[in-house]
Amino acid sequence: MEFIDDILSRGIKTYTPYSLSSPEQIKARLADIRAQGYEISANMRNIGVTGIAAPIFNADGKVEASISVMGPTDRMEPMKEEWVRLVVQITREISAGIGYRGDLDRQRR
Numbered sequence: 800m801e802f803i804d805d806i807l808s809r810g811i812k813t814y815t816p817y818s819l820s821s822p823e824q825i826k827a828r829l830a831d832i833r834a835q836g837y838e839i840s841a842n843m844r845n846i847g848v849t850g851i852a853a854p855i856f857n858a859d860g861k862v863e864a865s866i867s868v869m870g871p872t873d874r875m876e877p878m879k880e881e882w883v884r885l886v887v888q889i890t891r892e893i894s895a896g897i898g899y900r901g902d903l904d905r906q907r908r
Contacts, residue, residue, distance in 0.1 A: 803825075803826065803829070804822075807822040807825060807826075811825070814843065814844050814845065815842055815843060815844065815845065815846050817841070817842040817843050817846075818843050818844070819843065836853060836854075836887065837851065837852065837853040837883060837886060837887055838850075838851070838852045838853075839851050839879065839883065840852075841872055841875075841876075842872065847871055847872050847873070848869060848870070848871065848872060849869065849870065849871075849872040849875040849876065849879070850867050850868070850869040851867060851868050851869075851875070851879070851882050851883055851886050852865050852866065852867035852868075852886065853865060853866060853867075853886045853887045853889075853890040854890060854894075855890050855893050855894050855897070856894040856899040856901060857894075857897055857898065857899060858897060858898030858899060858900070860899065860901045863897065865890070866886055866889055866890050866893075867886070868882055868885075868886055
């Protein structure tokens with residue numbers, strides 16, 4: 800948490816009315832992301848844009864990278880669950896391929 804506190808102490812830039820604007824909001828969001836194993840972000844950086852992302856874990860269980868897909872919200876929303884399933888499936892496969900043997904079920908989809 801020290802790393803997160805350090806980053807948040809530098810100030811929070813907002814881009815849209817939907818952007819998270821307080822350290823408490825961001826920390827709560829990060830906890831939710833960790834719990835579900837992926838993130839869906841809509842309208843936070845650009846109005847009308849939705850992104851879905853999931854982490855790739857290395858053999859030591861640390862996040863090595865991530866994969867995300869972004870697109871216009873009106874096109875992403877109808878297939879949101881399918882996009883989540885695909886992104887999580889791909890990150891699970893890559894994680895396993897680079898040696899991660901932890902609990903891939905932490906990514907719930």
